[in-house]
Amino acid sequence: xxxxxxxxxxxxxxxxxxxxxxxxxxxxxxxxxxxxxxxxxxxxxxxxxxxxxxxxxxxxxxxxxxxxxxxxxxxxxxxxxxxxxxxxxxxxxxxxxxxxxxxxxxxxxxxxxxxxxxxxxxxxxxxxxxxxxxxxxxxxxxxxxxxxxxxxxxxxxxxxxxxxxxxxxxxxxxxxxxxxxxxxxxxxxxxxxxxxxxxxxxxxxxxxxxxxxxxxxxxxxxxxxxxxxxxxxxxxxxxxxxxxxxxxxx
Amino acid sequence: xxxxxxxxxxxxxxxxxxxxxxxxxxxxxxxxxxxxxxxxxxxxxxxxxxxxxxxxxxxxxxxxxxxxxxxxxxxxxxxxxxxxxxxxxxxxxxxxxxxxxxxxxxxxxxxxxxxxxxxxxxxxxxxxxxxxxxxxxxxxxxxxxxxxxxxxxxxxxxxxxxxxxxxxxxxxxxxxxxxxxxxxxxxxxxxxxxxxxxxxxxxxxxxxxxxxxxxxxxxxxxxxxxxxxxxxxxxxxxxxxxxxxxxxxxxxxxxxxxxxxxxxxxxxxxxxxxxxxxxxxxxxxxxxxxxxxxxxxxxxxxxxxxxxxxxxxxxxxxxxxxxxxxxxxxxxxxxxxxxxxxxxxxxxxxxxxxxxxxxxxxxxxxxxxxxxxxxxxxxxxxxxxxxxxxxxxxxxxxxxxxxxxxxxxxxxxxxxxxxxxxxxxxxxxxxxxxxxxxxxxxxxxxxxxxxxxxxxxxxxxxxxxxxxxxxxxxxxxxxxxxxxxxxxxxxxxxxxxxxxxxxxxxxxxxxxxxxxxxxxxxxxxxxxxxxxxxxxxxxxxxxxxxxxxxxxxxxxxxxxxxxxxxxxxxxxxxxxxxxxxxxxxxxxxxxxxxxxxxxxxxx
Numbered sequence: 001x002x003x004x005x006x007x008x009x010x011x012x013x014x015x016x017x018x019x020x021x022x023x024x025x026x027x028x029x030x031x032x033x034x035x036x037x038x039x040x041x042x043x044x045x046x047x048x049x050x051x052x053x054x055x056x057x058x059x060x061x062x063x064x065x066x067x068x069x070x071x072x073x074x075x076x077x078x079x080x081x082x083x084x085x086x087x088x089x090x091x092x093x094x095x096x097x098x099x100x101x102x103x104x105x106x107x108x109x110x111x112x113x114x115x116x117x118x119x120x121x122x123x124x125x126x127x128x129x130x131x132x133x134x135x136x137x138x139x140x141x142x143x144x145x146x147x148x149x150x151x152x153x154x155x156x157x158x159x160x161x162x163x164x165x166x167x168x169x170x171x172x173x174x175x176x177x178x179x180x181x182x183x184x185x186x187x188x189x190x191x192x193x194x195x196x197x198x199x200x201x202x203x204x205x206x207x208x209x210x211x212x213x214x215x216x217x218x219x220x221x222x223x224x225x226x227x228x229x230x231x232x233x234x235x236x237x238x239x240x241x242x243x244x245x246x247x248x249x250x
Numbered sequence: 251x252x253x254x255x256x257x258x259x260x261x262x263x264x265x266x267x268x269x270x271x272x273x274x275x276x277x278x279x280x281x282x283x284x285x286x287x288x289x290x291x292x293x294x295x296x297x298x299x300x301x302x303x304x305x306x307x308x309x310x311x312x313x314x315x316x317x318x319x320x321x322x323x324x325x326x327x328x329x330x331x332x333x334x335x336x337x338x339x340x341x342x343x344x345x346x347x348x349x350x351x352x353x354x355x356x357x358x359x360x361x362x363x364x365x366x367x368x369x370x371x372x373x374x375x376x377x378x379x380x381x382x383x384x385x386x387x388x389x390x391x392x393x394x395x396x397x398x399x400x401x402x403x404x405x406x407x408x409x410x411x412x413x414x415x416x417x418x419x420x421x422x423x424x425x426x427x428x429x430x431x432x433x434x435x436x437x438x439x440x441x442x443x444x445x446x447x448x449x450x451x452x453x454x455x456x457x458x459x460x461x462x463x464x465x466x467x468x469x470x471x472x473x474x475x476x477x478x479x480x481x482x483x484x485x486x487x488x489x490x491x492x493x494x495x496x497x498x499x500x501x502x503x504x505x506x507x508x509x510x511x512x513x514x515x516x517x518x519x520x521x522x523x524x525x526x527x528x529x530x531x532x533x534x535x536x537x538x539x540x541x542x543x544x545x546x547x548x549x550x551x552x553x554x555x556x557x558x559x560x561x562x563x564x565x566x567x568x569x570x571x572x573x574x575x576x577x578x579x580x581x582x583x584x585x586x587x588x589x590x591x592x593x594x595x596x597x598x599x600x601x602x603x604x605x606x607x608x609x610x611x612x613x614x615x616x617x618x619x620x621x622x623x624x625x626x627x628x629x630x631x632x633x634x635x636x637x638x639x640x641x642x643x644x645x646x647x648x649x650x651x652x653x654x655x656x657x658x659x660x661x662x663x664x665x666x667x668x669x670x671x672x673x674x675x676x677x678x679x680x681x682x683x684x685x686x687x688x689x690x691x692x693x694x695x696x697x698x699x700x701x702x703x704x705x706x707x708x709x710x711x712x713x714x715x716x717x718x719x720x721x722x723x724x725x726x727x728x729x730x731x732x733x734x735x736x737x738x739x740x741x742x743x744x745x746x747x748x749x750x751x752x753x754x755x756x757x758x759x760x761x762x763x764x765x766x767x768x769x770x771x772x773x774x775x776x777x778x779x780x781x782x783x784x785x786x787x788x789x790x791x792x793x794x795x796x797x798x799x800x801x802x803x804x805x806x807x808x809x810x811x812x813x814x815x816x817x818x819x820x821x822x823x824x825x826x827x828x829x830x831x832x833x834x835x836x837x838x839x840x841x842x843x844x845x846x847x848x849x850x851x852x853x
Contacts, residue, residue, distance in 0.1 A: 012769070026493075026495065027493050027494065028492065028493015028494055028495045028496065028613070028614070029493070029494075029495040030495055030496070030613070033495040039722070039772055039773070040720075040722035040723075040726070041720075041722070043765075044721070044722065044764050044765055044766065044771070044772065044773025044776075045764065045765055045766025045767070045771040045773050045774070046772065047769075047770040047771070048772070049290070049291070050459070050460070051290055051294045051295075051296075051298075051459040051460070051461065052294075052296075052298065052299050052459055053459065053496070053499060054299070054496075054499045054500070054609055054613075055605075055608070055609065055612070056298055056299055056385070056387075056388065056605065057298045057299070057459075058294070059290065059291065059294050073613070075612070096430055096769075096770055097769055097770040098770070107292065107399075107407075110396070110399070111399050111400070115355075115396065115397065115400050116354065116355035116396070116397075118353060118355075121353075126349060126353075127349055127352070127366075128352065128364075129364030129365065130357075130364050131360060132359065132360040135360065138357050139357055139359075139382065139383075142357055142382075142388075142389060142392065143385065143388075145298075145388065146293055146392075178355075181355065181357065184355075
């Protein structure tokens with residue numbers, strides 16, 4: 001059986017270093033398999049998160065050879081195994097231990113976003129009517145598995161650490177899903193412009209590139225939101241019309 | 251004696267998948283203070299993996315559907331050992347629970363007239379599963395999560411409960427640890443809801459993640475209440491078999507609902523060979539009719555690929571055993587063949603089954619629009635669990651409730667696909683409602699510090715042993731033993747051997763040793779989870795031995811047929827005063843006449 005070496009970052013908030021673990025590799029293995037194998041046989045206390053192992057839960061985010069990836073969806077066959085494979089925790093969040101980072105900021109941010117507020121039901125039985133073509137875009141955004149790789153790679157968060165001023169691509173997409181939901185009556189534009197800091201995004205599309213769900217975060221989500229912010233702020237007639245429409249909907 | 255950080259709630263919900271979240275939301279709506287404990291981060295529970303849909307007789311696609319048909323389908327699928335009252339409540343209430351999700355922001359796929367679309371699934375007479383492509387579970391958990399976080403619920407992420415706390419017979423809280431620092435915590439509560447999910451990690455090939463170690467089952471059993479139907483473990487017919495690293499990962503039944511067929515290496519659709527008598531009248535007897543059914547022809551009967559999961563799994567095992575399997579020890583599941591039937595098949599497949607397309611492309615280099623998949627059975631779900639009152643979800647211990655997969659009753663001997671997500675919603679809500687009611691009528695109990703200290707001391711023992719065994723190795727051996735000896739095909743000799751091995755594993759688990767410290771240490775967590783895994787493994791084996799027949803998910807090669815007497819009883823597991831495990835048979839409650847009539851009308 002072939003072996004490969006994995007250089008895994010071990011440490012905590014105080015600091016750490018790479019440790020090398022040689023381990024057997026079999027056909028079809030993914031990076032998470034290798035990490036679990038190291039855990040089971042060499043380093044029982046190696047901390048990492050994982051759940052579904054099928055790219056559906058977004059728990060096993062890490063940086064593999066410098067690239068933000070889901071470990072469960074990164075096959076060893078796509079990596080140069082003749083050299084050690086480096087595995088590090090995400091950089092945009094504080095380290096807890098080894099590959100596990102403190103993601104609590106993300107949960108706090110989400111809680112501050114105004115929740116879904118539907119219009120009154122369309123039918124007497126309390127249900128609504130929506131056409132498939134009107135929800136395709138929202139469904140694209142709702143594919144998000146909250147792996148936070150887009151947050152990790154966003155330079156506003158990763159390099160400039162502006163976590164208090166900018167909610168990051170994940171939550172811009174969350175806002176977009178709410179704003180474009182055909183039933184929603186809430187208005188989140190003012191917050192987008194101010195507290196949520198949409199202006200910080202300068203459309204480098206790094207988030208879109210790493211999204212394991214291939215959500216067109218920038219083109220389909222952030223840019224239309226930016227347009228709404230601009231329309232809302234600089235177009236007084238549009239502003240009045242929109243408020244009126246919301247009132248009527250209620 | 252150490253002090254532990256202590257939290258107080260009216261209702262404590264343990265587990266934050268669909269059932270736990272729904273229970274927490276309901277309890278909170280009743281005006282009580284709610285704590286929600288998750289083993290992982292919020293939104294990562296196994297509900298997220300559910301693919302096909304939520305079964306509810308909305309009748310949006312076929313107006314002939316109603317709760318009575320759903321009830322009859324559920325009872326037939328469960329081989330009539332379900333708790334009829336749970337099946338009734340489930341069928342009646344599921345539509346409201348689905349509509350409620352839409353009001354909370356869920357975006358289901360639509361019918362042409364703009365209503366919630368429903369798809370075909372195994373064992374359901376009409377298209378009944380509300381869905382979002384093949385990621386319905388994600389939609390459901392995200393909707394509950396995003397709604398739930400605004401309801402004033404205190405969420406404790408990455409916390410694991412080690413034991414329930416009691417004051418006399420009453421359950422008054424729980425004791426556990428947080429993963430990050432490894433600190434112990436006491437949760438005081440007037441009522442506790444278990445919603446911990448399943449037991450899949452007891453088996454080697456499973457679709458379940460590391461979390462599913464039967465925690466709720468074992469917590470309830472150790473606290474002194476009963477488990478039931480534990481012999482019924484669902485082996486989902488279609489898990490991935492290749493490459494080895496992904497073995498067991500689920501392939502949704504939606505593939506078959508949308509026209510996918512099962513073939514052996516001779517290219518034969520083997521599911522036509524053995525259609526069970528009680529399904530013959532509603533199953534297609536030729537390929538053409540099966541295809542028409544998948545295309546929505548209301549006069550057509552469903553293809554045999556959509557028979558119940560227990561049956562399909564056994565047919566697959568038969569093909570493999572008799573040498574007609576695929577190269578990597580499975581059979582073929584083919585959706586690409588529909589290109590013979592429709593012009594834009596590839597687009598259709600990618601739209602209906604996007605995550606399956608992605609999963610096979612990325613993990614196995616297979617393009618499912620062009621090639622067949624290789625699939626085989628994988629441990630997926632347990633029908634058995636904590637015995638509860640059908641209406642309130644309360645166990646025999648006052649103040650202790652259970653809902654979702656860790657509770658039992660609705661599914662009987664086999665669960666229909668799609669009935670799990672609806673079960674989580676219907677009985678999660680009920681558990682939350684009645685736990686809140688109980689909490690309002692009762693006060694906080696008295697914690698016995700000495701009880702807590704014993705559990706804490708035991709939990710730390712793996713750190714103190716210098717030359718003990720690696721807990722991962724014990725877990726692996728247990729998984730192999732259960733897979734080989736208490737799997738899809740069972741017999742008395744092998745199960746006695748399993749019991750003996752489980753006894754040995756217990757001795758080994760008591761000597762498990764770990765390295766490192768208490769901070770986020772998966773080795774330690776694995777060592778602690780072993781106890782629960784061993785409890786549920788023993789319960790499954792003892793219940794399976796007691797049921798000397800084949801029914802639903804339980805197949806005994808030494809008793810290959812159904813036995814009428816066993817069709818009237820459930821197995822009940824409880825803990826004797828000396829700590830040993832007891833198993834007994836108990837008669838099913840008699841079904842009232844109005845439901846008997848429903849069964850007859852929908853035969």
